[in-house]
Amino acid sequence: MSQDQNTPLTFMAVHAHPDDEVFGTGGTFARYSEQGVRTVLVTATMGEEGEIVDPALDEQAKEAMFPRLAEVRQQELKKSVEALHIQESRLLGYRDSGMAGRESNQHPDSFHQANFAEAVKRLVALIREFKPQVLVTYDAFGSYGHPDHIQANRITNAAFDAAGEPRCYPELNLPAWQPSRLYYTAMPRSFFVQAVKAAQESGEPGPWNNPEMNTDIMGTPDEQISVRIDVRKYIDNKIQALTAHKTQIAPDNFVFTTPVEQRDQFLGYEHFVLARSAINSHAGELEQDLFTERA
Template structure:
């Protein structure tokens, strides 16, 4: 890989980069690709999901704590990272509950997209990773992250769009994360059961008909050698990740053997490629981008 290849991953909150595509990013960093994580919000309204960290002093300073956690995860993954500066929208318990004034999910699309367009024009990525149009799951910030990512992909190369945000640059491929597929969890469930390990996935699989998969997997990136790096980055987000919780119930060696890839859907491509892919940069030559300056 050439250092002139560049990958941008757009996420809603600190910790999302470590739970979605972290091993992929660590692999590409090791191969000399420049990787930038863009975090849309500061996670200020996030709950403390690790019981061991559920303390009043942390909750009172959750925004700053999550920034510190992000800084540690960034070092572990070896990526660059920047915040766009929007405020976390929170996750309403009731879908009819109004979102807080001024939060990320309520921003006009052009307002929310402008700083990401500027980041794309400055960093000049060949590939962008983001969530699908349901956000991966229907968190309002994840859905908005998809919207601004698609907008930036489609607008950053147009010199007439978003004036004052830098010289145009057209990314070549846009991918959606596909880490939570039925096929993956069935494979892990069967492997754990065969080894006599209690599997937590049976209920998930039984309810899968309620969560139809809209997008197919087009791209499987081999990255099992970086699952350990991914896990360390996850643990850096100590307020969000319980070391005894969901993320670690399946032993790493089982994951490495049974499902050694991180998976994606190719949502947009301006280069010729064929599915299935095993590399996000298939069809891309370093330093080449249409309508770029």
């Protein structure tokens, strides 16, 4: 971290689409904001390729909405940001690439097709502006293989280095800033094992009854996780934020219909893997704070 004792503690998460900010970081945003940490959300695209699931809209209304879906989802994102008490929200300005293999992956304005150096430059500018000690994004697989999530990983890793190197992007006219740590969001593999077992025992039909489902490769191995943050106090904030994304998350989504005990276990803890450190590497027991060993 650049040594500037007057710089406020700042948490920045780089996400691909509106609603991604809730899963994995929503409670962390709300918790740190309450603790006086400056919170910054960077969203790469506006989710133009996503499906519209709002049951209040018929097919004709959905068709009419698609041309302005980016605008609609930007307003939903604004409500989510308010629910999570995120202080600063910025857009990288790219188009949603759609799921892997879709024709939309080739759209010239998509995040997937972005000029890499330019995309890194846009994020470096935000890092130098807000000076986060902690950066968060997805792992190399983008959590589930979405092209925009993978691109977010690539760009954030490059920006982690470039932001602290004065020779990179001097045209920004912003002083270099080196974040202390870069984390990846994660879901422990043990959670998936327990969740699938509970779902199977419930007798409810679902993908968990597929004999080919292999929980051995789901989620992140528990031993790789370095931080677990207790955000049970902020579950209501996360529910409000999820509700704000009504074109993407329907009222019958599992986060609303799952029994409260299971829902609270899923939403009440957020996990992170330490990916990069300008201080030192993680070893030993799970930490409970992304700012551990801060100056």
